[in-house]
Amino acid sequence: MGAGHGHVLYRESDSPVHRLPPEVKIVAMVVFTVAVVATPREAFWAFGAYALLVAAVAALARVGPRWLLSRALIELPFVLFAVALPFLGAGERVDVLGLRLSEDGLHGAWNILAKGTLGVLASLLLAATTTTRDLIVGLDRLRCPQVLTQIATFMLRYLDVLVGEARRMRVARISRGDDPRFLWQLRGFAAGIGALFLRAFERGERVYLAMLSRGYTGRMPAVWQGEGAASAGQWLVAATVPVVAASIAATAVVLT
Amino acid sequence: METLAMHISNGIINGPVAAVFAALALAALTFCVLRGRRDLDDRLAPMAGLVAAFIFAVQMLNFPIFTAGVSGHLLGGALAAMLVGPWVGALCVAVVLIVQALIFGDGGVAMLGLNITNMALLGTAAAYLLIALLLRVLPRTPAGLAVTAFVAAMVSVVVASQGFVAQYWLGGTTDLGGNLAGLAGTMAGVHLLIGIGEGLITATTVLTVAKVRPDLVYALRSLRTPTTPAVPVAGGVR
Numbered sequence: 100m101g102a103g104h105g106h107v108l109y110r111e112s113d114s115p116v117h118r119l120p121p122e123v124k125i126v127a128m129v130v131f132t133v134a135v136v137a138t139p140r141e142a143f144w145a146f147g148a149y150a151l152l153v154a155a156v157a158a159l160a161r162v163g164p165r166w167l168l169s170r171a172l173i174e175l176p177f178v179l180f181a182v183a184l185p186f187l188g189a190g191e192r193v194d195v196l197g198l199r200l201s202e203d204g205l206h207g208a209w210n211i212l213a214k215g216t217l218g219v220l221a222s223l224l225l226a227a228t229t230t231t232r233d234l235i236v237g238l239d240r241l242r243c244p245q246v247l248t249q250i251a252t253f254m255l256r257y258l259d260v261l262v263g264e265a266r267r268m269r270v271a272r273i274s275r276g277d278d279p280r281f282l283w284q285l286r287g288f289a290a291g292i293g294a295l296f297l298r299a300f301e302r303g304e305r306v307y308l309a310m311l312s313r314g315y316t317g318r319m320p321a322v323w324q325g326e327g328a329a330s331a332g333q334w335l336v337a338a339t340v341p342v343v344a345a346s347i348a349a350t351a352v353v354l355t
Numbered sequence: 356m357e358t359l360a361m362h363i364s365n366g367i368i369n370g371p372v373a374a375v376f377a378a379l380a381l382a383a384l385t386f387c388v389l390r391g392r393r394d395l396d397d398r399l400a401p402m403a404g405l406v407a408a409f410i411f412a413v414q415m416l417n418f419p420i421f422t423a424g425v426s427g428h429l430l431g432g433a434l435a436a437m438l439v440g441p442w443v444g445a446l447c448v449a450v451v452l453i454v455q456a457l458i459f460g461d462g463g464v465a466m467l468g469l470n471i472t473n474m475a476l477l478g479t480a481a482a483y484l485l486i487a488l489l490l491r492v493l494p495r496t497p498a499g500l501a502v503t504a505f506v507a508a509m510v511s512v513v514v515a516s517q518g519f520v521a522q523y524w525l526g527g528t529t530d531l532g533g534n535l536a537g538l539a540g541t542m543a544g545v546h547l548l549i550g551i552g553e554g555l556i557t558a559t560t561v562l563t564v565a566k567v568r569p570d571l572v573y574a575l576r577s578l579r580t581p582t583t584p585a586v587p588v589a590g591g592v593r
Binding site for chain 1: 364365366367370373388391392395397400401402403404405407408409411412443446447449450451453454456457458463464465466556559560561562563564567568571
């Protein structure tokens with residue numbers, strides 16, 4: 100149980116972006132995403148500028164384009180929705196390669212594709228440079244209610260407990276002669292899901308009580324110790340990205 | 356792991372509608388925080404965390420429906436309402452969504468308000484109303500509890516999916532014309548199927564927990580007679 104600091108998407112490194120306090124990265128990422136969404140979809144150049152901005156931050160964070168693009172594939176299902184739009188959409192039709200497509204639908208597809216991809220890339224950059232522990236510390240410093248950060252802390256902690264319990268139960272089933280293949284694994288899993296929940300709860304309760312007895316009061320020590328909170332300079336450095344994004348969005352709104 | 360059906364991505368719904376729903380979700384979550392703080396004691400805190408982790412894991416199961424370009428997944432709102440109550444339950448689902456949006460890119464950050472409204476608020480509220488009603492009407496047997504959990508889970512999934520349809524009607528970025536009814540139908544049909552799966556998972560989980568540790572099921576608290584002594588939790592002292 101030594102893990103729990105990183106997560107699947109975290110990229111261990113020591114870049115300037117990694118060193119920034121988490122709260123400024125969260126704010127920068129949210130403001131950037133809002134600016135992207137607020138941009139009119141006809142301003143094609145603006146999305147190119149956003150992509151350049153993302154590429155610049157990725158280079159600073161030493162996150163390779165291959166890693167970024169392959170992880171961005173999680174948005175694939177909704178890309179399918181975007182592809183369906185030109186056929187489903189109403190209104191004026193245009194001929195593209197011999198297909199009669201809805202113009203509004205084409206714009207909509209582009210809209211979803213561009214804004215969705217940029218949003219996914221931005222959150223991937225945050226994930227690649229911030230550990231889950233830092234993320235919660237950052238949320239706490241942004242005055243996120245303690246109930247929420249507490250639930251989030253336990254959720255991330257218990258994910259490992261849950262996965263570990265599920266693995267132990269699977270080993271137990273197999274060692275008692277169960278030989279599941281392919282989909283039939285689901286049957287054994289489904290039958291044991293209630294037991295899995297209880298076992299994970301009782302293990303998690305022990306973890307919680309152990310934390311309480313070591314002085315846990317509902318907040319991460321890093322927060323109330325006040326160490327590593329963002330300085331004014333760090334806020335300024337991180338503000339460059341959202342400020343550039345916001346000015347691009349403002350220009351795009353004025354021009355269209 | 357991206358899902359359109361439940362986790363709305365950036366750019367699917369327009370900005371103003373997203374902003375309105377963000378304000379709505381923020382107000383509702385503030386209320387939940389105030390009420391939930393009262394509920395969250397030494398026993399509920401780890402439970403809330405586990406419920407959130409369970410929902411997080413369960414939402415990874417995705418069912419894409421390629422014909423309509425949408426997909427759906429299990430929600431967990433009913434499970435949360437059953438085990439930790441409506442206030443903390445809504446917070447659990449909201450936390451799952453926030454973490455997914457921030458570090459997994461699942462659902463757009465700018466669309467968080469819409470996603471939270473559908474899944475955390477609508478789903479959990481529908482489930483809890485049904486639970487409160489059915490637990491009074493149905494016999495207090497394990498079967499009654501199982502039916503309650505099943506129905507609440509199934510209905511909450513369909514309600515949440517219709518929340519998306521309503522939002523698309525208000526501010527979808529592409530005018531679907533007459534196809535909106537089709538979208539509503541597809542979403543309802545697909546989520547009815549998902550709801551059955553969700554209902555089965557919720558019912559088995561709640562039933563097992565209720566059998567072994569009835570003290571952990573929030574929905575049963577108000578119904579328990581005061582003469583039953585609560586099961587003491589080992590070392591639950593601060």
